[in-house]
Amino acid sequence: MAKMKLSSKIYTALIFVFLFAPIAILIVFSFNAAKSLSVFSGFSLSWYRELFHDSETLGSVRNTLILALSSSIISTVMGTFAAVGINKLRSRWYRAAMDSVTNIPMMNPDIITGISLMLMFVFVGRIFGASTSLNFWTMLIAHITFCLPYVILQVLPKLQQMDPALPEAAMDLGCTPMRAFLKVELPEITPGIVTGLIMAFTMSLDDFVISYFTSGNGFQTLPISIYNMTKKTVTPKMYALATIIFFVILSLLLINNVVDTDDGRKLRKLRKSRKSAKLTAMTMATFKKITSSKPIMIGGIAVIVAAIGVLIGINSSKALVLNVYNWGEYISDGSEDSFDTIKEFENWYQETYGRKVRVNYTTFASNEDMYSKISSGAVSYDVIVPSDYMIARMKNEGMLLPLNFDNIPNYQYIGDDFRGLYYDETNEYTVPYTYGIVGIIYDANVVDEADAENWDLLWNPKYSGSILQFNNSRDAFGTAMYKLGIDVNTDDKAEWNRALDELLKQRPLVKSYVMDEIYNMMESGEAAIAAYYAGDYFTMIDAAADTVDLQFYYPEPTNVFVDAMCIPTCCEHKELAEIFINYMLSEEPAIANAEYIYYASPNSLVYENEDYIDDIGEDTYDILYPEIESFGELYNEYAYRTLSNDMLDYVNRLWENCKIG
């Protein structure tokens, strides 16, 4: 064929610059010394080291591969048989029906496919009273379902191109139908099958939306882990992972290119002699071709990786399993040479009780997210860590179990200030994990010190385009309500409307509605003013650019929150869950978690520990643990409380209004 023209070459190059630009970015930032995705502060391999020590991320990589492999293989086999069947359908009606059905998952947005499957699984699960209706199997079914059309639409055209007389000829020559299929049809459609397999594998690997809706107990894939880092931040660790994937694929392609050229020539020769009925030879050649082609090589390697993964899975499946459901990035996980809480707990448990336990640790992005999953009855968790107002709601709805404090002796270390708070006045259901206060972070190089006093800073037109606002309804409305002096838990709709007006007034000044994006934006100087949780301010300082001078203050009044460990009614190992909670309160893990998360700890083993105070520094300590006369009073006055369903719906509508502007 013709050689490419120069203009074509340039155009192709431009397209590839466009397609690979973000990949170049993530490769560069995977070598960043700081924990930032927007400010490059020096070369380091530390994120790669961390990646290999992070069992949670590696676990989700393993899950993603297992899911992608099993769903692509099953859908390829089923899809190929289906295509063969569809191709031979004589009934026109049946054929049209099959064509339309195959097209549905392609014509439907993935969000609808995801929701529809989720609704069905949850509904059916409820009827059968299953404790967990969303799990690995539901995700597998969902992935097979959306992969199937890709396979069929690849295989079917190959069948249609084939001369129907060929298999008949083979049968006339004495082949059984099955043999004729294997020897004649299969080799002919193999390229379609291979492409279908690759496409199915790729689609499954890249899918986020459908997995998001159908994922459940303890089986978390990589996209979901990443999405759940929404409250904290996406770390360069994920970039390191993507970089590794990139170079693995690239090197496979390069190796394959060398092998391929030689084999292709042989195949072309064989193609010429096709008519001479050397069917066996051709099959052989095709198989040889396949086994040396890059998709299969990639697939092959993935199979090996997954097989190892499955082996690990089987190996540990004999152990007792504890399902823990926590915020993303909300536990010391062994990164940056920190304490690997989960692994240490597993070891400690085995030493103490002589039994193997495996903690299945999964994450959520918001209280509401967690609530939706648990209230659907589709999942089963042993320990959850919701925030106060969500605890109150779950308690009211009978979704929490009272704790047996005999199993949690370390509860004695919880400070008096953090007992008897409104969401659990009788101290029966919860053990506080962290607490914090919402403050305002600003860049002193941009903002006048004189303006940095109270909530008005977030509405100051001087800084239009540099202000960030929460991208979740409760916290965003909170800023407006504290500013206006409205009770954040009011049932008065008129007051909420006033708050909405305030937010709408603010909208033109707001640069962005953010959750985790706040880190990049504040660190790089992209934005200058934001309200966020106190501890996160320190994470930002650590990675901020030289041109940025981040400062912090508490406006008054402001939100105080507590996140606490609870046991939901769907719990399967209550005693084990209590032992886990107790372990989290013991000195080493408690300090490690407080240092990792950077939020204040209600545990006196932590906040009275000299080493801990030294480690984080006096200044940090003063901000995280401001001197408050009566924490309980302040807390009970300004904390968020659960709203009635009617109010929640109303607030939700107002929030949508704010978002459309």
Added chain:
Amino acid sequence: MKKRSNTQERVSRMYRASLTPYSIWSLLFILVPLIFVAYYAFTDNSFAFTTENIARFFTATSQVTAEDGSISEIHTYLLIFWRSLKLAIISTVICLIIGYPIAYIISRASTKVQKNIITFLMIPMWMNFLIRTYAWMTILQDAGIINGFLNALHLGRIHIIGTESAVVIGMVYDYLPYMILPIYSILAKLDNRLLEAARDLGCNGFSAIRRVVFPLSLPGVISGITMVLIPSISTFYISQKLGNGKFYLIGDAIESQYTANNLHFAAAIAFILMIILLVGMAVMRHFTNKRVNGGI
């Protein structure tokens, strides 16, 4: 003779059997779930029949402040739908304009180059799309890579992130391969002699493409349009990240109703979206099927 008809029967039984698992599967996991969407859309929390959810989509209103500060009432979800549709159409058109030439160029290259380019097109898909979108934030930010370049060249700055353009760039980036691949797969099968014939008959390069190549590639174009339009109309991550949270699209609406545990209203939005898309696609296919035979 008897033996022959016997074999034929066995063959057709075999083919029918090979289709059975898929028939059952698609009934259970494609059709039944859609019935559930309709069921949830038309019921309330206690599963009693209601049309309120559907009505809410068409009647809910919000206040919008215009640039000049005047406040007007709009239909919340109709506006959201319209915005989603607009952005999706813009993205699809751009994908087509950028993607068609590249598909053509690839299809005219040597087999080996074709294979390599196609594989390279697919590589980004192996790296999670959430991460790739995140990387775009770093590029497009006001203090990002593009502005860094412009600054170094003393060209001033441009503001992209948080604008419609940023959302469109994100969608085009993510879905461009879905446009290129189906068009390419049709063009690759195109007989080169057709082009030569067109040239011999007096067409110049461009008009040969317009009058011969393009009409023949229509099935690929249509399936490319479908594969880009559908996901871009319903995306919710790209708009959140690259639109600075200021573009609230139909996907965001469904997702936020789901997290707010309003499953029935989420189902209602999904149901309406589904109906609109299915009807739209059916109409499109009807009109184009008259001009092209078959499809992908």
